[in-house]
Amino acid sequence: MNIKTILTPKVKDKLRDYVPFIAITLVILLFWGISGERFMSVRNWTFIAQQTPVIMLLAFAQLMIITTGSIDISVGSSLALSAFCGALGMIWLGDVGLILGIFTGGLIGLSNGLIISLLKIPSFVTTLAMLIIVRATVIIVSSGAAIYITKGNISGSGSNITSVTAPWLLSMGKFPAIFIIAIVVSILFWVLYERTAFGQQLKALGGKEEVLRLVGINVTWFKIKVFACAGLMVGLAACVNLARAGAATPQAGMMMELDAIAAVALGGTPLTGGYGSVVKTIIGAMTLTILRNGLTIAGVPPSWSQIALGALLIVAIAISLNRSKIDVVK
Amino acid sequence: MTKNKSEPIVKVKNISKSFGGVKALRDGSFNLNSGEIISIVGANGAGKSTLMKLVSGSLVPDSGSIEINGVEVPRSSHSVSHMREKGVEVVYQDLALVPNMTAPYNLFLGRIPRKWRFFVDEKKMRDKTREILSQLNVTTIQDLSVPISSMSGGQQQIIAIGRAIAWGKEVVILDEPTAALGPNETEKVERVVNEVNSKFGTSFILVSHNIEQVKRLSSRIIVTHHGKTSSEFKTEEISAKKLVEAITLGK
Numbered sequence: 089m090n091i092k093t094i095l096t097p098k099v100k101d102k103l104r105d106y107v108p109f110i111a112i113t114l115v116i117l118l119f120w121g122i123s124g125e126r127f128m129s130v131r132n133w134t135f136i137a138q139q140t141p142v143i144m145l146l147a148f149a150q151l152m153i154i155t156t157g158s159i160d161i162s163v164g165s166s167l168a169l170s171a172f173c174g175a176l177g178m179i180w181l182g183d184v185g186l187i188l189g190i191f192t193g194g195l196i197g198l199s200n201g202l203i204i205s206l207l208k209i210p211s212f213v214t215t216l217a218m219l220i221i222v223r224a225t226v227i228i229v230s231s232g233a234a235i236y237i238t239k240g241n242i243s244g245s246g247s248n249i250t251s252v253t254a255p256w257l258l259s260m261g262k263f264p265a266i267f268i269i270a271i272v273v274s275i276l277f278w279v280l281y282e283r284t285a286f287g288q289q290l291k292a293l294g295g296k297e298e299v300l301r302l303v304g305i306n307v308t309w310f311k312i313k314v315f316a317c318a319g320l321m322v323g324l325a326a327c328v329n330l331a332r333a334g335a336a337t338p339q340a341g342m343m344m345e346l347d348a349i350a351a352v353a354l355g356g357t358p359l360t361g362g363y364g365s366v367v368k369t370i371i372g373a374m375t376l377t378i379l380r381n382g383l384t385i386a387g388v389p390p391s392w393s394q395i396a397l398g399a400l401l402i403v404a405i406a407i408s409l410n411r412s413k414i415d416v417v418k
Numbered sequence: 419m420t421k422n423k424s425e426p427i428v429k430v431k432n433i434s435k436s437f438g439g440v441k442a443l444r445d446g447s448f449n450l451n452s453g454e455i456i457s458i459v460g461a462n463g464a465g466k467s468t469l470m471k472l473v474s475g476s477l478v479p480d481s482g483s484i485e486i487n488g489v490e491v492p493r494s495s496h497s498v499s500h501m502r503e504k505g506v507e508v509v510y511q512d513l514a515l516v517p518n519m520t521a522p523y524n525l526f527l528g529r530i531p532r533k534w535r536f537f538v539d540e541k542k543m544r545d546k547t548r549e550i551l552s553q554l555n556v557t558t559i560q561d562l563s564v565p566i567s568s569m570s571g572g573q574q575q576i577i578a579i580g581r582a583i584a585w586g587k588e589v590v591i592l593d594e595p596t597a598a599l600g601p602n603e604t605e606k607v608e609r610v611v612n613e614v615n616s617k618f619g620t621s622f623i624l625v626s627h628n629i630e631q632v633k634r635l636s637s638r639i640i641v642t643h644h645g646k647t648s649s650e651f652k653t654e655e656i657s658a659k660k661l662v663e664a665i666t667l668g669k
């Protein structure tokens with residue numbers, strides 16, 4: 089039998105659907121082969137389980153926006169400011185103050201949505217400006233210093249260290265609490281994305297925005313809602329990051345906007361909008377984390393592993409794209 | 419529903435619309451009676467699209483009035499969603515479908531039925547879609563789980579018409595509905611329009627360049643010329659030649 093008769097267009101389409109799953113399997117097998125037990129140990133997988141949630145939640149936020157055909161590159165900066173405000177909130181109001189972190193993310197998302205919808209500035213430009221502004225705001229607000237989360241009262245420490253006592257938050261950063269939170273959020277997000285009218289409208293908006301306007305849907309208001317929701321998700325990611333890192337630093341989340349986009353793309357979601365999958369985005373986020381982890385364990389220098397990550401991104405998307413349906417590439 | 423039969427369903431009186439100083443429509447007036455199919459014809463730029471966009475709600479008139487079932491549409495709430503609530507639907511030339519969504523989602527665009535407020539009632543959507551397709555005597559569309567983009571142009575047009583008919587309780591505006599279709603598919607669309615008109619009494623406003631089609635489908639023809647509804651004819655009383663004269667010369 090000839091390969092052409094097996095690989096009919098239908099089979100190819102099905103195969104493309106599975107690219108994220110195949111990719112993650114190959115990545116795991118590859119590093120298992122290279123590093124053996126050092127990679128496949130419980131300790132290492134605990135580490136991976138701690139690292140995935142932040143990038144996964146950011147990828148969820150990104151998935152919502154990419155499905156509508158827009159993009160948000162401000163999520164990394166937004167994560168830093170949200171975590172910082174969350175930590176400040178805890179200093180001022182106690183543990184409840186952490187909510188301030190989620191609201192900060194929501195507020196940044198809302199601002200993005202308002203600027204994009206009302207001033208009609210493309211999302212890439214708006215969120216690029218926001219990336220710069222928000223990062224600068226963190227540095228101004230924090231004066232360049234971090235807020236540490238501590239287990240107990242620090243006595244006799246220098247006066248220039250700001251800290252807040254929250255042992256519960258630190259214990260959350262250990263496996264499995266952070267992981268369980270990630271699973272619960274994933275399930276809720278899956279329901280939102282796949283089963284609600286809101287989720288379906290995301291896909292419709294990415295499919296053909298002008299049609300939604302023609303049938304009388306208030307697209308402007310809907311877009312604002314989408315960016316605000318994504319912002320809340322970034323705020324949540326910031327809180328998880330606070331738990332994992334044990335500190336709110338002005339540098340937190342740097343370059344993470346690219347990780348979030350890469351995770352969504354590795355999950356087979358076209359950046360042109362209209363389609364997307366929560367499950368595959370989770371796989372994408374895991375692939376990214378595992379790859380980075382595996383390369384480190386295998387002793388690949390960080391710069392080289394960045395090159396490997398970029399290359400994987402191109403390969404995965406090149407395979408999953410159906411080029412016969414694409415006329416215009418921008 | 420108590421409907422006064424003698425009162426026209428749509429009553430458009432002296433409406434006008436300018437775009438930045440250019441008067442696209444200076445004086446548009448016409449009536450549409452219940453169960454009627456009328457046509458609006460005119461040269462390019464004569465104002466017929468503007469007139470239809472005003473009736474469908476996507477443009478707000480500068481002056482004049484539009485009444486639906488004897489109730490004037492207030493300018494403050496003049497919008498597509500308001501007109502859709504009143505039972506006015508449009509089939510656009512370029513179909514106004516979302517290519518990546520399935521037929522049921524396209525039929526329910528902007529009106530997704532919900533369970534527990536947030537969730538999509540997919541079963542209701544599928545059942546209603548099948549019902550509409552069988553009303554239209556369409557058997558070629560079976561798989562409702564595929565995106566619209568994988569269907570043929572004719573099938574897509576049926577979905578677009580199906581959506582308008584399902585929701586257009588009063589009026590369906592057909593804006594060049596067959597301009598992009600071949601002769602076979604055009605015939606199918608015309609058959610569906612006639613069937614729906616006689617079966618459900620739906621009123622239609624047809625906007626078309628195709629004089630033959632206008633004569634085949636409608637009983638009354640309204641001609642727009644230089645931004646005015648300049649003349650009106652009964653289809654059986656006017657020859658194609660006279661109609662072309664009215665379109666080009668405005669009389």
